[in-house]
Amino acid sequence: MEHPYEHIVDLILAFLIIFLFPILYFGLKLDAITQIIVQSETSEFVQDIRSKGYIDKEMYESYLEQLSKTDVLLDICMENRRQNMEPEYRFRTSEEVINEQNDAYTGTNEYNYRPVSTEIPNVKDPIDNSGGLNTETNESMLENAVKTPANPTHAHTDACYDGTRHVHTGSSLSGGGCYTGKYYHSHSGNSTSGGNCYSAMYHSHNMHCYGKKWCPGRITSSFTCSSCGMRFAESATVGAKCGASVTDYSNLTCTKSTSTVDYWYLNCGKSEGQITGYYIKCDKKAGAYYNGNIEVFPHCNRKVIDIVPTHPKQKVYLNEPLITTATATYQDGSTDMVLCSTAYTTNSVVNDKTATLTYKDETETTFTKTIIVSVIPRNKTCANGHVYNMRNDNTDPGCPFCRAYLKSLIVSYPTSGKITIYKGTTLQENAVTLLATYMDGRNEYLTSGYVDNLDKNYVGMQTVTLSYKGKYTTLIVTTKRNIRRCPICNRHYELYPDNTDPGCPYCAARTPVFTGNVLEYENKYYEFDIFKELYEGNGSYYFSNRDYFTVTVTNRTGGRGMGLLRKIFKGSGDEYIHVADGGYIREEIQK
Numbered sequence: 001m002e003h004p005y006e007h008i009v010d011l012i013l014a015f016l017i018i019f020l021f022p023i024l025y026f027g028l029k030l031d032a033i034t035q036i037i038v039q040s041e042t043s044e045f046v047q048d049i050r051s052k053g054y055i056d057k058e059m060y061e062s063y064l065e066q067l068s069k070t071d072v073l074l075d076i077c078m079e080n081r082r083q084n085m086e087p088e089y090r091f092r093t094s095e096e097v098i099n100e101q102n103d104a105y106t107g108t109n110e111y112n113y114r115p116v117s118t119e120i121p122n123v124k125d126p127i128d129n130s131g132g133l134n135t136e137t138n139e140s141m142l143e144n145a146v147k148t149p150a151n152p153t154h155a156h157t158d159a160c161y162d163g164t165r166h167v168h169t170g171s172s173l174s175g176g177g178c179y180t181g182k183y184y185h186s187h188s189g190n191s192t193s194g195g196n197c198y199s200a201m202y203h204s205h206n207m208h209c210y211g212k213k214w215c216p217g218r219i220t221s222s223f224t225c226s227s228c229g230m231r232f233a234e235s236a237t238v239g240a241k242c243g244a245s246v247t248d249y250s251n252l253t254c255t256k257s258t259s260t261v262d263y264w265y266l267n268c269g270k271s272e273g274q275i276t277g278y279y280i281k282c283d284k285k286a287g288a289y290y291n292g293n294i295e296v297f298p299h300c301n302r303k304v305i306d307i308v309p310t311h312p313k314q315k316v317y318l319n320e321p322l323i324t325t326a327t328a329t330y331q332d333g334s335t336d337m338v339l340c341s342t343a344y345t346t347n348s349v350v351n352d353k354t355a356t357l358t359y360k361d362e363t364e365t366t367f368t369k370t371i372i373v374s375v376i377p378r379n380k381t382c383a384n385g386h387v388y389n390m391r392n393d394n395t396d397p398g399c400p401f402c403r404a405y406l407k408s409l410i411v412s413y414p415t416s417g418k419i420t421i422y423k424g425t426t427l428q429e430n431a432v433t434l435l436a437t438y439m440d441g442r443n444e445y446l447t448s449g450y451v452d453n454l455d456k457n458y459v460g461m462q463t464v465t466l467s468y469k470g471k472y473t474t475l476i477v478t479t480k481r482n483i484r485r486c487p488i489c490n491r492h493y494e495l496y497p498d499n500t501d502p503g504c505p506y507c508a509a510r511t512p513v514f515t516g517n518v519l520e521y522e523n524k525y526y527e528f529d530i531f532k533e534l535y536e537g538n539g540s541y542y543f544s545n546r547d548y549f550t551v552t553v554t555n556r557t558g559g560r561g562m563g564l565l566r567k568i569f570k571g572s573g574d575e576y577i578h579v580a581d582g583g584y585i586r587e588e589i590q591k
């Protein structure tokens with residue numbers, strides 16, 4: 001099926017092919033010729049100006065005349081670009097100045113590391129570990145004491161007794177000493193029957209034994225013969241005148257013999273009660289030993305002749321008793337253990353001191369011997385394993401090691417572990433505080449007294465080691481430069497690390513500096529400026545060296561070819577003449 005419009009399109013295409021294309025072709029051909037003319041005229045004009053360095057009215061008007069022959073209304077634009085050069089100055093920022101100062105700094109800023117070390121406190125609390133402490137006591141010694149028997153060859157001597165051997169003294173005759181007993185005389189017997197003390201008086205005839213003859217005298221009375229006892233009666237024959245009888249010896253009348261005891265008479269020669277002798281009257285036994293009146297027995301098994309301390313060298317803890325036993329040797333050679341006394345008190349720490357043991361035996365004989373005594377304090381092991389001595393009174397003084405040794409060391413101020421300080425100042429001056437914790441839990445805040453290896457003269461960041469009593473910690477220290485107040489601008493600025501003065505960067509920033517660049521900028525002058533010189537000035541426009549001169553020529557009215565094309569195709573541009581030529585003034589022109 002055919003559309004009715006297709007016939008109309010076919011007609012239009014036929015019209016175009018037959019009429020329009022030839023017109024368009026010739027128009028475009030003419031445009032090209034115009035372009036070539038404008039181009040060559042313009043090129044000649046530009047070269048003339050470039051080689052002369054100026055343009056005058058004649059040159060310009062001659063050019064216009066050549067162009068007018070093209071019969072196209074043309075637009076001529078002239079442009080003179082002039083390069084200007086100026087050194088570039090600028091103000092620096094203070095930061096820039098500071099950076100420049102730093103770059104220019106030739107002084108040193110070297111960090112010097114120093115090792116830092118502190119000693120762990122030296123605690124002197126020596127423990128006597130040499131041993132040798134008493135393991136026994138007086139009680140145990142005595143309990144286990146062994147006696148040794150007497151020497152079998154021992155025979156008692158006077159020395160075995162605490163007394164004297166008794167020997168009776170005095171005599172039975174003269175008494176004295178032990179002979180205090182007395183014999184007294186007592187007559188025995190009597191005169192009629194005799195007895196020890198009486199002697200017999202044997203009859204001896206006397207005149208009376210004989211018969212009498214009376215004395216011629218008278219007998220006045222009876223009488224008894226004193227010799228024989230014969231009684232004469234008055235009536236007896238009186239032989240004697242006196243009356244007394246006279247003996248008639250021839251007449252023995254007594255009936256006795258001479259062995260007849262007439263009587264007994266005391267004839268002992270002693271008086272009644274007279275001491276006749278002595279006898280031993282003594283309470284003591286001869287050969288026995290006595291001390292005073294007390295009989296004593298051998299004490300040679302108890303009489304000490306020497307003692308030897310069982311522990312001549314002892315070591316004990318403070319206030320512990322010494323062993324005061326000694327082996328006693330008795331006179332009879334037996335031995336036994338005895339307990340001595342001592343005035344020595346173990347209440348102070350000593351080394352190899354002499355102590356005296358005293359023993360008084362039963363005979364009140366005192367023996368003294370010396371022993372060597374060492375007294376050491378008791379010790380204790382703390383929770384941290386330190387062994388330390390107790391006090392003299394056995395109380396616990398607390399561990400001196402834990403009191404002296406640090407458990408930890410940390411930086412207490414600043415808490416961040418970082419600090420910024422001025423060069424040349426110390427950590428102490430910046431109040432850096434350490435917290436030292438001792439093993440016994442005590443805390444000590446240290447604002448001084450610790451050691452550190454801060455390099456005060458180094459500017460920058462450094463890790464400083466701080467040490468106290470053998471513990472170490474670190475602090476990151478940033479050391480700033482010292483600052484100075486500028487007398488001109490009153491602002492503070494940093495000195496160089498070595499404290500030399502770089503000058504105030506703020507004041508320095510106020511002075512412009514040459515950037516090192518030459519500032520190039522362009523001034524553009526156009527035909528207006530040129531015409532002003534040509535028609536109002538002195539008739540010539542002079543270019544500067546290295547100016548750039550450009551002439552651009554375009555058509556103002558449409559050409560034949562392009563004008564038609566533009567009508568057909570809207571927006572295809574209206575420039576069909578476009579010539580541009582230019583170059584630097586006085587540049588060697590190469591064609």
Ligand SMILES: [Zn+2]
Pocket residue numbers: 154155156157160298300301332
């Ligand atoms: Zn004896």
Ligand SMILES: [Zn+2]
Pocket residue numbers: 166167168169177178282283284
């Ligand atoms: Zn006696």
Ligand SMILES: [Zn+2]
Pocket residue numbers: 185186187188196197198267268269270
């Ligand atoms: Zn007598």
Ligand SMILES: [Zn+2]
Pocket residue numbers: 203204205206209254255256
């Ligand atoms: Zn007679």
Ligand SMILES: [Zn+2]
Pocket residue numbers: 226227228229262
């Ligand atoms: Zn007689």
Ligand SMILES: [Zn+2]
Pocket residue numbers: 215240242243244245246
């Ligand atoms: Zn007579």
Ligand SMILES: [Zn+2]
Pocket residue numbers: 382383384385386399400401402403439
């Ligand atoms: Zn401890």
Ligand SMILES: [Zn+2]
Pocket residue numbers: 486487488489490491504505506507508
């Ligand atoms: Zn300043």
